[in-house]
Amino acid sequence: MNDKPGQTFELTDSSAGRSASLPVRAGTIGPAGLDISHLQPELDVFTYDPGFGMTAATESRITYIDGDAGVLLYRGYPIEQLAEKSSFMEVTYLLLIGELPTAKQLAEFSGHIRYHTMINETLLRFFNGFHHNAHPMAMVSAVVASMSAFYHDTMDIHNPRHREIFAHRIIAKIPTIAAAAHKHSLGQPFIYPRNDLDYAANLLNMLFAVPCEPYKVDPIAAKALDLLFVLHADHEQNASTSTVRLAGSTGANPYAAISAGVSALWGPAHGGANEAVLSMLEQIGTVDNIPKYLAMAKDKTSHFRLMGFGHRVYKNFDPRAKIIREMTHKVLAALGRDDNPLLELALRLEEIALKDEYFISRKLYPNVDFYSGVIYSAIGIPRSMFTVMFAVARTVGWVAHWQEMISDPHMRIGRPRQLYTGAPRRDYIPVSKRT
Numbered sequence: 001m002n003d004k005p006g007q008t009f010e011l012t013d014s015s016a017g018r019s020a021s022l023p024v025r026a027g028t029i030g031p032a033g034l035d036i037s038h039l040q041p042e043l044d045v046f047t048y049d050p051g052f053g054m055t056a057a058t059e060s061r062i063t064y065i066d067g068d069a070g071v072l073l074y075r076g077y078p079i080e081q082l083a084e085k086s087s088f089m090e091v092t093y094l095l096l097i098g099e100l101p102t103a104k105q106l107a108e109f110s111g112h113i114r115y116h117t118m119i120n121e122t123l124l125r126f127f128n129g130f131h132h133n134a135h136p137m138a139m140v141s142a143v144v145a146s147m148s149a150f151y152h153d154t155m156d157i158h159n160p161r162h163r164e165i166f167a168h169r170i171i172a173k174i175p176t177i178a179a180a181a182h183k184h185s186l187g188q189p190f191i192y193p194r195n196d197l198d199y200a201a202n203l204l205n206m207l208f209a210v211p212c213e214p215y216k217v218d219p220i221a222a223k224a225l226d227l228l229f230v231l232h233a234d235h236e237q238n239a240s241t242s243t244v245r246l247a248g249s250t251g252a253n254p255y256a257a258i259s260a261g262v263s264a265l266w267g268p269a270h271g272g273a274n275e276a277v278l279s280m281l282e283q284i285g286t287v288d289n290i291p292k293y294l295a296m297a298k299d300k301t302s303h304f305r306l307m308g309f310g311h312r313v314y315k316n317f318d319p320r321a322k323i324i325r326e327m328t329h330k331v332l333a334a335l336g337r338d339d340n341p342l343l344e345l346a347l348r349l350e351e352i353a354l355k356d357e358y359f360i361s362r363k364l365y366p367n368v369d370f371y372s373g374v375i376y377s378a379i380g381i382p383r384s385m386f387t388v389m390f391a392v393a394r395t396v397g398w399v400a401h402w403q404e405m406i407s408d409p410h411m412r413i414g415r416p417r418q419l420y421t422g423a424p425r426r427d428y429i430p431v432s433k434r435t
Contacts, residue, residue: 031323046419088230110199147255169396170395224379236393343374
């Protein structure tokens with residue numbers, strides 16, 4: 001990021017006779033940023049931006065989003081091209097390293113991930129401490145944080161080799177942890193990873209195989225899961241990624257930072273939205289009920305919310321939703337589940353909502369969560385595991401952002417400010433004198 005030569009904003013406090021010059025800093029593409037780092041010392045004011053919707057808290061080279069145009073780029077590459085031509089392992093390499101790999105580099109990198117998928121047996125036994133109906137996200141968050149107790153000899157965040165080992169280790173083991181959480185919920189034996197399977201196929205095998213009979217991974221399901229992982233791998237400075245960066249900025253071990261990201265992702269307004277979409281579709285029930293529920297969504301006094309529509313950043317169609325919408329039909333048809341009543345309901349809901357002036361004027365288009373839950377359900381993944389699947393994919397983005405932040409020589413601990421609206425200074429009154 002560089003200054004735009006000669007471009008500054010001048011703010012003046014005429015009552016105090018003070019002023020501040022705020023330089024404009026330009027990125028590669030997208031809006032410029034107003035550098036307010038000297039605003040408080042020069043004018044004794046902070047900016048007020050609830051939710052940080054207009055604040056650039058960092059400089060990054062990983063992902064670019066243009067919400068108005070519906071653009072998503074990973075390291076400069078359009079998500080549409082990566083979804084069509086790439087794979088999750090290749091996208092993982094791209095996000096971590098910054099460039100697409102050669103065939104040799106991809107083979108070596110995939111091998112590093114593939115041969116580090118097993119987790120310590122003691123760590124595996126941690127799952128026995130959870131109640132059988134514990135939410136899988138609770139288990140994943142706790143077990144990821146516990147990894148720091150097993151790999152403390154390679155957690156020097158200032159050592160580039162240690163950072164690389166951590167990156168490979170967490171990306172390799174997060175599917176194994178996710179599958180173990182699922183198996184514990186079912187009361188089934190854990191299934192160990194297989195080095196002959198690719199990333200998505202290996203996860204499906206660990207989720208669905210049982211010791212008493214052979215299990216064959218459906219290549220269509222594996223391809224669908226791989227594409228979903230590509231679409232979910234990163235999404236700029238979202239809530240969970242910002243959480244990873246904030247936790248990591250303290251110098252906390254990287255497993256603790258990723259665990260914090262898992263916990264942030266769990267929220268229904270973030271990673272849990274695809275689970276909420278299916279619950280909403282079941283609540284609506286039939287196509288005939290759609291008008292009633294759309295009216296409720298418009299009613300400010302109603303507690304009903306139309307899940308899977310709109311996005312904090314995209315003010316146009318979510319580019320990932322376009323890709324996943326097309327894939328949904330192909331996957332369900334290939335799996336013989338194209339008569340899925342929830343899909344039919346989802347399609348009709350989308351069709352009706354996109355003709356409604358209320359949603360058109362507010363640019364409430366379907367987002368990636370609107371269809372991802374339908375696909376997860378079609379390939380047999382239970383609803384409680386939807387957000388876990390999101391976490392598996394997003395771990396790559398979290399790691400990329402953590403590495404970028406830690407290697408930045410200008411890294412500072414994250415410390416947002418506030419606008420205090422509480423009581424002014426007052427003196428303590430002994431309890432005997434209070435009325």
